[in-house]
Amino acid sequence: MSTATLLERPAPAPRLIEHFERGLNSPICLTWELTYACNLSCVHCLSASGRRDPRELTTEECKAVIDELQRMQVFYVNIGGGEPTVRSDFWELIDYATSHDVGVKFSTNGVKITSEIAERLARNDYVDIQISLDGATAEVNDAIRGPGSFDLAMRALQRLSDAGMTRLKLSVVCTRTNIGQLDEFKAIADRFGAQLRLTRLRPAGRGADVWHELHPTQDQQRELYQWLLAHGEEVLTGDSFFHLSALGESLPGLNLCGAGRVVCLIDPIGDVYACPFAIHDEFLAGNIRSEGGFDGVWRHSDLFARLREPQTGGACSSCQFFDTCRGGCMAAKFFTGLPLDGPDPECVRGFADEALAAVDGERPKPSGDHSHRTSPPRPRAGKSRPVKLTLQLSKPTAPPVSACNANPLAGLSID
Amino acid sequence: MTPITPESVLRVHGRVSIRPEPFGALLYHFGTRRLSFLKSPVLLHVVESLGEGRTVAQALDDADVAPQQRPGVLRALATLRESEMLVEEAA
Numbered sequence: 001m002s003t004a005t006l007l008e009r010p011a012p013a014p015r016l017i018e019h020f021e022r023g024l025n026s027p028i029c030l031t032w033e034l035t036y037a038c039n040l041s042c043v044h045c046l047s048a049s050g051r052r053d054p055r056e057l058t059t060e061e062c063k064a065v066i067d068e069l070q071r072m073q074v075f076y077v078n079i080g081g082g083e084p085t086v087r088s089d090f091w092e093l094i095d096y097a098t099s100h101d102v103g104v105k106f107s108t109n110g111v112k113i114t115s116e117i118a119e120r121l122a123r124n125d126y127v128d129i130q131i132s133l134d135g136a137t138a139e140v141n142d143a144i145r146g147p148g149s150f151d152l153a154m155r156a157l158q159r160l161s162d163a164g165m166t167r168l169k170l171s172v173v174c175t176r177t178n179i180g181q182l183d184e185f186k187a188i189a190d191r192f193g194a195q196l197r198l199t200r201l202r203p204a205g206r207g208a209d210v211w212h213e214l215h216p217t218q219d220q221q222r223e224l225y226q227w228l229l230a231h232g233e234e235v236l237t238g239d240s241f242f243h244l245s246a247l248g249e250s251l252p253g254l255n256l257c258g259a260g261r262v263v264c265l266i267d268p269i270g271d272v273y274a275c276p277f278a279i280h281d282e283f284l285a286g287n288i289r290s291e292g293g294f295d296g297v298w299r300h301s302d303l304f305a306r307l308r309e310p311q312t313g314g315a316c317s318s319c320q321f322f323d324t325c326r327g328g329c330m331a332a333k334f335f336t337g338l339p340l341d342g343p344d345p346e347c348v349r350g351f352a353d354e355a356l357a358a359v360d361g362e363r364p365k366p367s368g369d370h371s372h373r374t375s376p377p378r379p380r381a382g383k384s385r386p387v388k389l390t391l392q393l394s395k396p397t398a399p400p401v402s403a404c405n406a407n408p409l410a411g412l413s414i415d
Numbered sequence: 416m417t418p419i420t421p422e423s424v425l426r427v428h429g430r431v432s433i434r435p436e437p438f439g440a441l442l443y444h445f446g447t448r449r450l451s452f453l454k455s456p457v458l459l460h461v462v463e464s465l466g467e468g469r470t471v472a473q474a475l476d477d478a479d480v481a482p483q484q485r486p487g488v489l490r491a492l493a494t495l496r497e498s499e500m501l502v503e504e505a506a
Contacts, residue, residue: 024436024441026434075443075450
């Protein structure tokens with residue numbers, strides 16, 4: 001899901017990129033997933049979310065993370081989940097972060113955006129909101145995000161827009177079923193004064209199960225590329241599509257895999273991964289609960305040290321587009337079973353097609369799965385969940401008697 | 416864009432944070448949400464020497480900026496003023 005506004009800027013001088021490749025003192029773009037709990041069960045969920053994990057960070061632990069981010073001068077954090085707003089301390093944490101020099105951009109499906117909350121958010125200058133929508137029509141969206149999710153998102157957009165929220169984004173994961181709706185997405189965003197943000201479908205989490213059916217075709221990738229070129233910097237991409245630069249011009253952004261260099265993920269239980277698309281033991285750098293905290297993981301983890309070493313382009317280094325494409329997305333390669341130093345599974349030159357066809361179904365499985373055990377999630381106990389009881393109905397054979405009746409066996413009938 | 420002269424008086428905007436990095440520093444403006452890069456330790460030194468009514472010339476001296484580097488540094492300061500990272504005070 002989230003990467004940063006900060007990465008959605010023109011590419012700086014190449015020399016700076018080399019510094020980025022060697023890693024920075026603190027991340028520029030940090031994603032923090034606050035919970036694995038979610039009211040939805042989107043088919044492509046990167047973090048395979050659904051159920052809360054009992055080990056999730058407490059309010060106090062979250063505040064300690066924010067204190068540390070302030071010390072490390074991480075100016076901005078992208079909060080997601082799961083559905084982060086279902087945490088009962090969510091608004092408290094947002095206020096805590098923004099009053100400690102840590103700006104917040106959070107992604108939500110809109111479930112908790114009441115009119116009252118919308119007004120509160122509109123007043124906080126350090127909060128940006130991304131509403132997720134994966135279809136410009138209910139039919140396309142709900143097939144991916146679940147029944148009712150289109151209406152939920154539109155309701156949240158309306159309430160935020162009514163409250164005068166200006167830092168609003170409409171966040172779309174581009175799939176085979178919605179590439180044809182790019183103009184409609186733009187129209188929806190414009191209607192609510194929101195900025196459109198398009199990102200790439202990754203084969204991570206549950207996304208690995210649907211990637212082969214849902215990732216854009218080569219023709220659609222070209223359509224997307226042309227559309228992005230035509231819309232330039234008015235549309236954000238979180239630097240998602242740098243693999244498309246092999247179609248010609250490079251797109252705005254860093255054009256760099258930032259994993260472990262300028263980007264990382266803190267998951268709900270405090271595990272630190274190289275990037276939000278790589279929730280797998282292979283990319284686990286450490287845990288913020290360990291001695292040294294997040295700063296210790298960022299600076300000293302062996303994994304991050306390896307990712308900051310010069311990478312070889314492998315099979316890609318002879319490609320004329322290597323400078324801008326750089327072999328594409330590490331996580332996409334990993335979860336589709338491709339070698340990390342070869343082409344991206346969606347290589348627009350088609351160099352991955354053969355290798356992809358040769359993968360014999362043995363692809364890495366996500367290390368964790370918090371999916372709902374039923375889909376759609378069943379109603380929670382205590383609310384409307386039916387309780388199955390067998391009631392024995394016996395017809396009274398005598399009128400009820402009071403407890404004061406002298407006979408202790410009054411009313412008892414023995415069959 | 417009016418050029419920065421050695422007599423200009425500049426300070427870092429009150430809502431800007433400076434984060435030192437191996438290449439120089441990252442500047443983040445909490446008001447405009449923009450990020451800028453100071454691409455050399457020398458430029459960082461100059462920016463850190465600004466403030467308290469000091470002129471650009473004084474900051475350049477503090478940072479021991481060689482004469483041939485000064486035009487480039489002045490251009491960088493003008494860019495930072497343009498993006499509101501630096502604020503110019505009336506001389």
